[in-house]
Amino acid sequence: MHGRPRNALKEEDTAALSAKAEKLRSLQSHFLANHHNRIYTKEALEGNAKLLENNPEWHTAWNYRKLAVESFLSDSHSDPETVKSILDEELRVVENALRKNFKSYGAWYHRKWVLSKGHSSIDKELRLLDAFQKADPRNFHAWNYRRFVAALMKRPDEDELKYTEEVIGANFSNYSAWHNRSILLSNLLKRKAEGYFPKENVLEGEFELVHNAIFTDPDDQSGWFYHLWLIDQTVKIDAPLLVSSWPSHGFNITLQGNKCLHGSGLSVINSTLPNTGTLPIILYFNQAVEGVNSSTVNVKSELLSGNLVWKPLSTNNSNNAQVWVAYLDIRNLEVQLSKTYVVEISLGHSKGIVSSSGYDYGHPSRVTFELCIQTAYTEPVEQQEGKSNSWKDDDFQKFDHLQESEPICSADQVTSEIDHIPTTSGRCEEAVVNEINQFRDLLSEIDCKIGKLTLARLLTAVDSLPSSRANNMVNTEEILQLYDDLMRLDPTHYLYYKDEHSLVLLRQITSSRDSLLPYCHYKKNAIEAFAGYVCLRLQNLSLSRMGSIENLLWVQTLDLSHNQLRSIEGLEAMQLLSCLNLSHNKLGSFTALGPLRLLKSLKVLNISYNEIGSHSIDTRRYLCSSPLSHTEEFAWDQFEIFAGSIGISAATFWEPFLIFQSLNLTELDIKGNPVADENFRSFLVKVLPTLKWLDEEDLS
């Protein structure tokens, strides 16, 4: 019961209600008898109408009327007068029912159904709606019906747009009207209707309209989402584009057979190479795309013996992904040692790469890199390691400076060297700058959350415009400050602002080689096999969310420990990653580790001191492929091989089984999670036959 007070009923009310109940029950039983016996007399229909006035949500009662109407219509011999009177009667019954309950799905649908029978007086519908919509301007059934009637009448979008303007003019606090406006305007912009092209002309006026709402009462949410949508309409690029790749454009990479992958000076270990002898090539787009294959991506190189096979890096086994990978096999090639091979990748010259909203790849792009193989590939030999990998601070040393040749790339490198980055129009930038000024004015008058949040978003947008790349990131400090303020101002949504704060911080850190330098370490006194590789240490930064992964594709060792990460969404793009430290975070389930399943090179994983096993509700359950979402069959055969021997059931172990079964770890640290008891450790040893170290304990 919505909005009815909990008062105890007085005796006379109880009596009245019980009389009412008895009456209703009798109407119901009569109706059901008539329905089952297909009795459509005048009296039966009147009883039904009375019932519907009391209870318009009863589908069966409306169905009965539909059957009656169909029977009357077939008897009417299509006499227009008779048909009209049959249908008019139905509209009258619906109207009465709606007056009792304006939110009845069944009543509204019956009206639609009657109209579909060929009723002609549609004008009357709009008049009726006007009255209903004045009484309840937010009723979504009425708005839905309005769109239905407008379509039936072929009423121009322009007229309906005008109607929303009238409604908003009467009271801007009407989210339904703003919503309908976004739908109508999208249509008009899409088909470039007269007066609605170019879109910049239209958006300018829309910004003004919504300012009236937001600036009058900044706490009223009605205009918030419309305004955000306008910003998006202003800056977004519809077409898919390449935003980064690995190897990056212009890079020289030296491979030392099965040992190292390095730039001069410092070598970078890649365990992918020794074990599989393949080199991943990663393409990172601005949005999810499909259709990446050997005919849409042209790869030219002497190293290539056949076509590359491109795979989407999707955690739900979709053919749509923002990141795609192909593996260049260098095992069986007769390469000339120390010769430099050029690899040229070009895409966008022919159609086929399409975004999920149907846009074709925007502009032709080209990525060229050089590859030099110093020693030939040999089968890997078992490594003799005396101790497990350490993540202690004392074992790391910061770099003093980074040499040009080191295979570290940052935002300023990954994007600027791809051909033909389209610059958004000057008017777009102008519009964003104008909005920034407007919201600065607002904030000078009143300290409000939507003002600060919108300003932070606008400043982020202007920093991301390709045309402003030269003075990229100039607003970072201000944006971070705004999110800090918001965390204090609106503690209910604290973690929303903190997540945004983390993303901005990561963008800043990965924006240039200089900004990355303080986070790049190498290992002191490391054993030979791990000597001298770059470890990116983003630990202890209070990060609640991971981001800017497009700038981190080169990373092989990543330390994200001592943050507040709940998820590692997007990490699947880091195909070179071999050592990962996630200890002391807030990962709450095994499904949160889903992205790791796509990292074939991952060997060392530390997930100690997280919250795995302490939550009854799993927030990553449907973002990870599994039988629950029909994205993956459960591997019963493999599960049963060892399940019986340690006495575990699929119902309780399917999640860790799903994750670990597809990993090839040699080291795992999982202590400090409620789930990690002895029973679980014995499960891990079974499911991870490659494991040599578990919780720093030597298993051999």
Add this chain to the structure above:
Amino acid sequence: MGELVTDKHVKYILSVEKRKDDFESVVMEHLRMNGAYWGLTALDLMGKLDVVDVNEVVSWVMSCQHDSGGFGGNVGHDPHILYTLSAVQVLALFDKMDLIDADKVTNYIVGLQNEDGSFSGDMWGEVDTRFSYIAICCLSIIHRLDKINVEKAVKYIISCKNMDGGFGCTPGGESHAGQIFCCVGALALTGSLDLVNKDLLGWWLCERQVKSGGLNGRPEKLPDVCYSWWVLSSLIMIDRVHWISREKLIKFILDCQDKEKGGISDRPDDAVDVFHTYFGVAGLSLLEYPGLKPIDPAYALPVDVVNRIFFKK
């Protein structure tokens, strides 16, 4: 705010079942199947499903099934997809899935899919994304999802996506938390959540939390306990539930209890009903409130029931 008065809620739910002649019960008669699902799931979450006479409930549920395969809201009422899901869910709760003629139910649902991928609620053709969720959830529970055109079903749901990242009943319809649950749930069950703009929708959803701690279903509307389910489950499915205050919402739900007679209402001091009692308890379960069984945000069934459906050989 105190605690959840579990025993009183159990008593209240059982009493509603017995009171067949008061006005409230008569008005609710047409959706008794939904009522059974709400009441029984709430009981199960509170660990008290065993107080119910299983055979009585199950035989009543089965007596609501029609030759078409669909279930009615009550005995002798017309079949509708709304009640078909509730019936299947109730049978799943009691581990009585073997009573379902899966092919018959599948035929009924398959027959309701339209050319554009959408679903009608019954033979009379009302189309709504609620029915898309129901069709997908129901077929998934009986392991027959491959019998419909999933790709088209997903495409239709995406065509109902709005500028705020939310979803409406039909293309162009305004976003509404209940509708968002249906669409996000359907996308979750088909492994298609990558098509949701999680940050945009997450912001819209987290802004449903108002000062009292309760959640509303649309901007500038009053909070209501039922949105503790619709909004919360959606936020969980897209992993953005940490964007709202858990403590404040728990307090709001507990404040809506009738601590004397049991039951939960839409807002503090309003009249209680089974619908809001279920959504209050389910909301608390999603918030990991101690003493309640966890509920699955997409199937709207206890997690152990879902695990039984998919991981019992």
